[in-house]
Amino acid sequence: MQIYLPIAELSLNLFFLIGIGGAVGFLSGLFGIGGGFLLTPLLIFSGIPAPVAVASVTGQVAAASTSGALSYFKRGGIDFHLALYLVLSGIIGAFGGVAAFSALRNAGHLDLVISLGYLLFLGLVGLAMLIEAARSLLRDLKGVKTPLKLPGQHNWVHGLPLRIRFKRSKLYVSVLPVLFIGSSIGFLGALLGIGGGFILVPALIYILRVPGNVVIGTSLVQVIAIMSASTILHSLDSQSVDILLAFCLMVGGVVGAQFGASAGKYLRGDQLRALLALIVLAVAIRFAITLLIEPNDLFSTSLLGIGG
């Protein structure tokens, strides 16, 4: 059954859209990620113009993160004081990201920057995750129990000026790294159409030492805020948010996430992380191929101005 997407101005199979939304939703439930970094490339590769794909996925990620955030909220797993700083800096970052997005599109380099951005971030994050997961799996094989680095240990970041106390996270930390992390994730999220949870969670754990019981809930709040802001900013700036496309993906994603979350119970944490690392690396390699291998067609054409 074909469905016409009014902003993308093309028609795609409805079941295909709900299907990829569901598949990515399954993975997002399994790994506790938003899934934007998988969904945006999938949409681009299935022929949806990059601006529409990026802008519409922001809506889908906001939806996917909401149900997760609600359950963390009920458990008290959100540090709203920390989230406030992350959200405010994130929204400023999102403004920058959307501005960069439209400047790059007009210059014809948007596709390049999206590909390069995905390659760099997914490549680095995937590699780091893979190494970490492999170490943990190896330790397990040898039967050695090494104590994990616990939050609470201080590093140089904690010594920066303008320190603030975050009670729920049991942190007394400079506001500068918090604002830096928040705005970078906001910038990247709006530019690349990713929630950034898979960068934000490690950053909060390893740089700020946010304890495990509040880190995911707090990062979900930040992801919802950035993705909501990006959706509105993309609507204002390029009018490239396709609500019908976003809605099909949301429906698939929300349902898929529930099954993913139940499936996640049967896998161990380090196995999950290794699996996620492989998926992240596969997407990075896919982008490397488009950048490094001579394209079949050197020429491309697009419309100038709004909607191009």
Next chain:
Amino acid sequence: MIYSQPVFLELGVNMIKKYFFFLVSIIFLFTFTSLANAQRLINALSDRQVSIDSSFDGKTISFFGNIEPNIGSSEKYVDGPFHVITIITGPELDRVVRKKANQIGIWLNQTSQNYDKFPSFYWVLSDSNLENITSAKILEQNSFLPKHQPQKALKLQGEQNYITSEFDQELVRLMEEKGHFGISTNAINFHSDTFYSGSLALPADVPVGYFLTQTYLFKNGEIIFSKAESFTVKKTGFERFLGNFANHSPLLYGIFCVILALFTGWLGGVAFRR
């Protein structure tokens, strides 16, 4: 008004004053009928408006026409053989063509050429091979073919000494691969000596806007009559509402998208709670 000169010279000034209106009408009639053709074309399109709704997956536009003696013409019958070329042009939009090149190991867009007011859709339909219908010279003079469109757009945007570049033909190739440009020499069929019909399948990603169909009647390789008609492709119903909503009140639209996202996420969380 080449006939007016000798007539005016023969008549006196008074006569001109007296018979001014009579004269003007004679001259007008003379000029008009001599320029007009012996034949005319009566034609029609199947659709004045193509509506895009949520199940839109392309649409076939049909058209038909009849060649008959012109009003006031002394001939009772038209003399063939006739040929017909119909050109369907979509809305003109500003377009850019970019070429990738390898720089420090990665492939990126390097050079580009802009084409202002370039047709987003251009199909040439005919009843026979174009070389059977007319000469390449006439086709080129009138910029009839898809390959003439880039040069036409560049001339209109005032590129004076612009030389044909690879971008021109690559643009036409890209548009043809999308199915938005093309030539179909068997899209029109003559059912009798004078009656024809034809059709064109608009693809699912047809551009939205005003389409011009220009029909040219050929006899012995010359254009003897032409007629323009138009149709519009527009979103209707819910699709139209969403398109307008996104364009006219983007802030509200964005906020609405966010509310929808948050609501869907919340509903999913509630519906699947175990």
